[in-house]
Amino acid sequence: MPHYRSIGDVPRKRHTQHPRPGGGLHHEELMGEEGFSSDSSLLYHTGVPSAITDATPWPPGDLTTTPNSPLLPRHFRLPLLFDDAEAKNLDAVTARRLVLGNADVRISYVVAGAPSPLYRNALGDECVYTEAGTATVETVFGALDVRPGTYLILPRGTTHRWLPTGPGPVRCYVIEANSHIAPPARYLSRHGQLLEHAPYCERDLHGPTEPLIAEGSDVEVLVKHRSSRPGDGGVTGTRYVCPTHPFDVVGWDGCLYPYTFDIADFEPITGRVHQPPPVHQVFEGGNFVICNFVPRKVDYHPLAVPVPYYHSNVDSDEVMFYCGGDYEARKGSGIAQGSVSLHPGGHAHGPQPGAVERSLGAEFFDELAVMVDTFRPLELGEGGAVTDDGRYAWSWAGGAR
Numbered sequence: 001m002p003h004y005r006s007i008g009d010v011p012r013k014r015h016t017q018h019p020r021p022g023g024g025l026h027h028e029e030l031m032g033e034e035g036f037s038s039d040s041s042l043l044y045h046t047g048v049p050s051a052i053t054d055a056t057p058w059p060p061g062d063l064t065t066t067p068n069s070p071l072l073p074r075h076f077r078l079p080l081l082f083d084d085a086e087a088k089n090l091d092a093v094t095a096r097r098l099v100l101g102n103a104d105v106r107i108s109y110v111v112a113g114a115p116s117p118l119y120r121n122a123l124g125d126e127c128v129y130t131e132a133g134t135a136t137v138e139t140v141f142g143a144l145d146v147r148p149g150t151y152l153i154l155p156r157g158t159t160h161r162w163l164p165t166g167p168g169p170v171r172c173y174v175i176e177a178n179s180h181i182a183p184p185a186r187y188l189s190r191h192g193q194l195l196e197h198a199p200y201c202e203r204d205l206h207g208p209t210e211p212l213i214a215e216g217s218d219v220e221v222l223v224k225h226r227s228s229r230p231g232d233g234g235v236t237g238t239r240y241v242c243p244t245h246p247f248d249v250v251g252w253d254g255c256l257y258p259y260t261f262d263i264a265d266f267e268p269i270t271g272r273v274h275q276p277p278p279v280h281q282v283f284e285g286g287n288f289v290i291c292n293f294v295p296r297k298v299d300y301h302p303l304a305v306p307v308p309y310y311h312s313n314v315d316s317d318e319v320m321f322y323c324g325g326d327y328e329a330r331k332g333s334g335i336a337q338g339s340v341s342l343h344p345g346g347h348a349h350g351p352q353p354g355a356v357e358r359s360l361g362a363e364f365f366d367e368l369a370v371m372v373d374t375f376r377p378l379e380l381g382e383g384g385a386v387t388d389d390g391r392y393a394w395s396w397a398g399g400a401r
Contacts, residue, residue, distance in 0.1 A: 002039075002259050003192075003202050007142060008211040008251025010044060018044055031157060031256060033180060041254025043140065047244030053218070058237035060224050061094065065101050065379035068344055075333065075392035076340040076384050078321075082111035087169040091116035092135070092162035093222065096174055098381030099340060100319060103234065104287040105374060106176045107319060107340075109383060113169035116162040118246060122225040123235065124177035126154040127283060127290060129263075129370050131323050131338070133170030136163045140246055141257045142208025146170075149263040149324075149368075151282070153181055155256055159221060159246045173321050175372060179286030192255075199282075204265040207257050214247035221246060263368070268296035273304050277371065291371040295325060298365050306359040310350030316373045318343040324368030331355055333395045340384075341392065345377060352395060 011018040018026040029049045032040030043049070068074070081097050082090070093116040096108040130146045137144045137152060139160040146152055154160060164170045175181075187198035194201045219242045227236035261282070269279040280291040298306040320327075320341045327335065332352045335341060343349040351359075380388070 002205055002207060002255055002257060004253070004255050005207055005257065006251075006253035007208060008044075008249070010042070010251040010253050014042055020046065026250060031155075031254075033156075033256065039254070039256040041141075041252050041256045043249045043252040046248040046250065049246070051243050052240045053243050054241035056239045058222050058239040060222075060235060060237040061096060061098070062382045063098055063101070063106065063235050065098070065381050066385065067379050068342070068377065071344055071346055072393040073344065073347055073349055074342045074380075074384070075335055075389045076342070076387040077338070077389055078109045078340055078383075078387060079338040080387050081109055081383055082169075084111070084113075084169055087111040088113040090114060090169075092164075092170060092172055093117060093119045097383030099384040099387075100342065100378045101381050102374060102376045102378050104178050104376055105285065105372065106174075106235075106381070107372060107378075108174040108176065108381070109172070110174065111169045111171050112162065113164050115164070118159055118161050118219065118221040120157055120159040120221065120223055121154070121176060122157055122223055124156050124179050125181040125285065126152075126177070127175040127181050127285075128152045128154070129173040129175070129321070129323070131171040131173055133164060133168055134166040135170045136165055137161070137258070138163060138212055138214075138247065139208065139258050140212075140249055141252060142210055142212045144206070144208060144258060144260050146260060151261045151263065152258065153261070153283070154258045156180065158258055160258070173323070173370060175290065177285040177288070181283050181285045181290070184281050184284045184289070199267045199269060199279075200261065200265055205259045205261055207259040211249055211251060212247050213250070214245045216245040217243060219245050263292050263294060263370075266292055266294055268294050270297050271299060272301040273299050274306065274308060275299075277373070280371070287376055288372055288374040291373070293327075293367055293369040293371065295366045295368065296364070298362055300363075305356055306362045306365065307351045307355050310348055312348040313343060313345040313373075315345060316375050317345050317378045318349075319372040319374070319378065321370040321372075322368075323370060325366040327367045327369060331358070333392060334389060335392075342378065342384075349396075353398070
């Protein structure tokens, strides 16, 4: 969806000669979606983008999952997965811990202070929310900076690496699709422009501004891709060795590239009575959506109940990552910043006991959360299993079991 951009040195006409200053031609690469039938960009390399000199298996970590059985709402305490001293030596790619996943999406968490290897995800797009810390993400399209509250959208197949830049580690909530991730279709015109009723616009999407040129030989790149072997969960990896550095692009143009979006630029939609979660939607993927709940004025009907009503997820599992403020509906449940809640399809959920009464008369909620709704059941990853508090399911009944 991102609008057309042209960065660096590109020829006047596509698919025509682009001479190199020292002789010879640049190598044109089309990076496109849906087999030449959707968004794409043309990149101009000094080296051959398909050249490799070696390939070996790379295990991308424990991506196995177990069913949510018995069917329970759950609370995962993500801060327990890492400590800052350990994180100094971890990177934002290989240290990810899988919290939840299904055939459409995987949700991971990572705390990292070291540079990552070069990496690309050949399974689908990635949406990475930075909870804390700062980093520069170098990509084949150019560099992007992230800070607390930044969403980073990385299209499938984008070679990149994470370079933490702050005094402390970067904390990332990673949503990996098996599809593409884009703004909701209802926000877009038939030509792809964000419409007036959308809660953000093109000015809020920030792509690379200049090429990133790096030199090197025998450069390693980690690739996550599909697997058909039992036990892999459909995911495996390969370690390539490239004769030249992948960051050799002198220019590119098109509508497919990584970009950032600051959650503070999302303009919340409010009403006289409680608005349903779709008004908070920011992105969508195949069989899932991403919403964010930001600080906002709440319902202004004189008899309004500001916190959500009880609801049953008939068609979806709801995953909420609590990343700032004080989430009114969950007070008393043990949930705090860095927590993730899972409310599975087939189980009614809503505010904790007493939350409705406490919310009456409220005019503003100071809360920040990222929500993923999936349309197929989620299973528990290794990181979810070890951080489940074991008590959340009973919290609506006063904690008794």
